[in-house]
Amino acid sequence: MDDRTAAALDLLAGRGAEEIAHPGGTLLAHLQRVHAMLERWRVRPAVRLAGLCHAFYGTDGFATALGETSRRAELVACIGEEAENLVYFYASCDRASSYPELARGGPFRDRFSGERSDPPPAARRDFAELTVANELDLVEINPEFRERYGPGLRDLFTSWDALLGDAARHAVRTVLP
Template sequence: MNPDTERTGHASHTHHAGHPDQAVRAALRLLREHGADTLDHPGGTLLAHLERVQQQLARWGARPALQLAGLCHAFYGTDGFAPVLLPPDRREPLRAAIGPEAEAVVHFYASCDRRATYPVLTDPAMRFTDRFTGIGRVPARQEKQDFAELTAANELDIARIDDAFRERCGADLLKLFTRFGPLLSPAARQDCTAVLDRSVSRPLLPPPLLSPPSGTPPSPRPPAAAPRSDPGPGGRR
């Protein structure tokens, strides 16, 4: 199988939580129930950021499970975003909403110790240590590809809307995603260069959002929140 087709999984994965649109609606309900639409985040609210990350992954051709993971990637908090919508030992509500495959991506992303993982992610024998449990293991290549793609979508969203963040962290993020290159889709690699490389004339605003599932109201877009100081080259999500 073509490596890029294998990575995005267009034809090889089925969704465990029903039709993808149903899973998106279930995820949005759960996010709102747990306050994602009231938490400040650069560019507006946390929910607005999560929706933009999902849309970015969709534009890159990610499979539905990875798009859903992008929508929910901050549910258990992250190494760079402290607020927690659900504790990581209460995984069943999110698993029921978006399916086991997407929820596993969310948990992997949330449990990452970024300082330990970023420098070695592309090493075939790297050991991933779960920051929640302290347990280490060698992750599958698909897990690393999903993690890299989601990380790129997440950081590029902030870089596009926050000039100070892009000026402060852009060069380090470009180095990071250049190192992640073998794990990223061609579309993600192209956008990383377009947004982060100062030598390239780049469109800083993302393309318009895709249409939400039928019956799903768009989330409000309040004014940008103040930047936070967090770990990692970008590290705010």
């Protein structure tokens, strides 16, 4: 385990992630599974670290935050600027507004500020892979989640096909046939 991963795990544990209920167990267990999935997919270290910390500021689908967006430097010091930028990007996503047009280059809406932006293709790819890993973990670990959201996620992720690497595309087809 590298130093940044160890530091991130310490920070998450220190913020109570192992005591926060999450579909399929605790938040910390979920974050670790997402990190492991991204590692199996051989994504860049910054994306793996973002996967480990993706819920740090809460998300549009999970409101509990471990840190405040006004204090982003704390997470930057732990996981680095590139990974933290992706954590913020992920957390800030207004899903209803941003998901449908993500692969077509549509605008991205920041749920914290309300601002719209046009992220570059590389940011969209990182975001898509992180999102797929997050949701596939929930589908694999929680039968109720799978039943309720699986078909919609399959359709969404299929529409993002061009943004996903081979491993993520294969996982979508395997987990959500």
